[in-house]
Amino acid sequence: MAGRRVVVFPSSAELGPALAHLVTSRAEKAIASRGRFTVGLSGGSLVSMLSKELLAMSDLDCSKWVAGFCDERVVSFDDPDSTYGLYKNQFFSKVNIPDSGILVIDPSLPVNDCAEDYTCKLKKTFPDDEFPVFDLLLLGMGPDGHTCSLFPDHPLLEETKKIVAPISDSPKPPPQRVTMTFPVVNSARCVAFVSTGGSKATVLKEVLEGREGPAFPAARVVPTNGELFWLVDDPAAASLTIQVERPSSGAKL
Template sequence: MAGRRVLVFPSSAELGPVLAQLVTSRAEKAISSHGRFTLGLSGGSLVSMLSKELLALSELDYSKWLVGFCDERLVSFDDPESTYGLYKSQLFSKINIPKSGILTIDCSLPVNECAEDYTRKLKEVFPDDDFPVFDLLLLGMGPDGHTCSLFPDHPLLEETKKIVAPISDSPKPPPQRVTMTFPVVNSARCVAFISTGGSKAPVLKEVLEDGKASPFPAARVVPTKGELFWLVDEPAAASLTIQVERLGSGAKL
């Protein structure tokens, strides 16, 4: 698994600034290379961590950012389960990102049509790619090993053709969602998992130490050509026996 780096921090407080540094460094690199920075976001605890850290960087220019969502719940944007809604209130409303720079789902559509509509939006902004090639995807992992809305033992794990897939039987509520598929995730130039807390320790050990033999969806994230980072805190890393890098809040990635 060449290129994977497992970075362990004393706590999420030290992890946060390094996450922000990773985002900003990849943004600078992408904008200088091809004029824009494409970022895929996940929800959960990442929303508040990322929003806090990016807002602390008051000089950051978001005008050339294009933000999509690795998965999204099919709820209205004012619902507390809406990932976009959370980012809008905690981050987007406070920065200079243009409205055209945020790719949202159409939550008024039935779930199958919503996935097709979001696929169309992604194809419009990635017209030259069979699967969209994001500069950076930020992923989380649940205690069951799921990532995006790709859950253990679900048929969507084997999806190889769709860019965005609908799911109407999510084992974690709300049941209706749309999600990027593994071909999209593994096409990214850089993927970073953020995993914190002791509840993640048993599954994190299996995902990182068993590799492709692991039954957990997160273990299937192996970028074809891109970088792969795992940013984890000490409680999440408690069971690991593999070699890791232990870093502080001033680390540069």
């Protein structure tokens, strides 16, 4: 692993542009090396922040992007719980990403079949990898320390073979979801967590500093050969005692 970087911003307003630059810089690097940029997206507050900041970039070119989802709710695309639906409305419909570059679930399938179908889509997209190697995964973390749809004390935390796993008993609604597994997450070239707000302060300290860290799913994200960023704001970082980076205004990651 290239090492963990914990980068603290005064507020989400300063964090957003740095996140957008991280995405576009990794995209340029990937396209120059491999002819495409593969990115895994997460939902929640990340959707609006990422969409707003990327759309503010004047020269954004998504024509060689391939976007998948770190997890997804098994609901119709017009349901407000659909992560793809949110990105479609706020981002995909406004950029030049081809339809073939967006890897979506089939929400009409039962949850187990939906996970199998999405696994097949990822295998076609990453035919040479045992586990898909994304250029960048963007993750969030819940107040319970979950990430993707990998929740504390859930059997899926120990999954080692599946690429995409079904979950029908999510403690957070909606209950039926599909999620990338840790072998996929930890195969990525770069993983970036975005965590903001004071409600995350206690769990963030435990994940980054605590002896019980591995008990939290987010603490198990340790890319084998990749970069790991934690991009957080001052309220989320309020309890941290480890050394962190505080970039000057406009600094690039």
